[in-house]
Amino acid sequence: MLSQYRAAVTTQSEIDLIKQFSNDKVAEIVKIESEGESTSKFKPKEHLERSFLDILDQYLNELLKSCRFENYTSARFDRGDMDIVVNGKKKSSYGKGYCAFLNTITSTALAKYLNNNGEYSPGILIFDSPILSLEEPADKISDSMKDSLFEYFVNNLSGIQTIIVENKIPSINYKDANKVIFTKNKEKGRYGLLNDVFE
Template identity: 40%
Template sequence: MEAELKTLNARNDNITKLITRQLRPRAAELRETVDAYKRILLTRQDIYAIERMSTELSVDVFDKEHEEDDTTQKFDAKEQFDKDAWKTLSDRFGSMVKDCAYPNKPDAHIYIDTVDAVVGGKHKKNEGKGYRAFLNTIMLFNLMKYLEEHGTYAPHLLILDSPILSLKEKRIKMTSKEAATPGMKTSLFRYIIENCGDNQVIIAENEIPEDVDYSKANLIEFTLEEGIGRYGFLKSEHN
């Protein structure tokens, strides 16, 4: 019996040592793992809640930004011009369209709702590219003249890039039917020179009408050739 008891005690000691040395540390590790997993689950729940709140706030911000605010005064440039100003601009536009040899000399005016040209009952957006460029030039020139006479701070300056859109413009695809007629081009340049007044009008154009008196204008030809005209816009820069 004593021998058997010693054997059992030895086994008990071994089991106790096993529990103390291996199983208890392992159990502690498992508890830490379980706690870490619980923390991860809680963090995920927090992240989900934050994402949901962020989405709701984004929707609220979008709705707030796009809702109508009756207390905010909206600026409408058209309202800054009285009826007399619109009539003056429109009448002058119609006269210049005819003076610049628009085909068939149609009635033309500026439509207030779109602040754009209507020629012969046809809105400018429905015209060809060349005709649109032509009409834009007339509108800008007349606005410059109106500001010269009525503006508190008149710029006295107008810069135009290809106002007659030649068919040689490589950057713009245009058919011959869309291009302004030679008579329109000549009349437009002549009108600008004769009616420029105390303003400076700078025109960049590849090809200008020949049958126009340019004695009152300063012509600068850019050639990219030494000794002929002007080489380029910047005198210090050469290819």
Template identity: 35%
Template sequence: MSDILNCLLEKGNYPEHHVATFGQTSFDIMINGNKKKVSHGKGFRSYLNSVTVMALSEYINKNALYKPEFLIIDTPLEGLSEKYTDNPDESMRHGIFELFMDRCKSYQTIVVENPDHLPSDIDFKHEDINVISYENEEGFLKEI
């Protein structure tokens, strides 16, 4: 699990993290031996939760008898604007969505995210991704 976590963090443009491990007791990611709650703000924890779930899903799909082969992630970028930065790191936004798109090549992946949190440099229509938005009382509207 630790190898998968480190690989995903690197590919996802996470700031230098040194060593990520998977705590078998806490069943959660640890960065440099610290629990994420101690060492990271809300937005980074949300990001790390998404990476941890992707790593766990990858591990299960490679090793388990029963493989769900799909993943649903809710608001992976929620709260990413940390107090000490004016803007969340756009490369992290881009990086995690690149991880999602890479995962989509093999497994169904559903990501629920606020439109204003999406990376501005990815053309989701060009990448053949279904984008569905919710518009007030009108319900769900599929964007083409």
């Protein structure tokens, strides 16, 4: 019996020693990892390859040309600002409506890049009122630009589910696109986003 007790005490001592050794090693690893964190920060801009920028520029130019952007001559993606530059002007130099439109163009180009070239693609684009602010007097634009944007969505984004929430959509051929119109009328069409929820 005494020999079993001694064996148990010895075994427990060995277990405690192994646990202490393990805890010490974990503490060393945590210390090394935390030291590395403070000195090396991930800088995504440094990892953008030229091929990515070239393809994105190609998509931006294709989109702006297809969407009949007014006075369009050229576009590129600026690595410094991580934003679109059109006709040599930063997006911020345009009005609110044009900025919203250019955000839509840039998002579409990025989604297209991921769909065609990325290892992983979300396969979905969601826009909230991409042309609504183009109705404001300061940014009033031709209907052809709005129509062309929606025509681009219908004709060129296969493989990317595109959901657009807009107050007033252009009168174009939507082909097989699924249009859901919220009527706020219980008797006609769909009342709102949530079924059987009324004001």
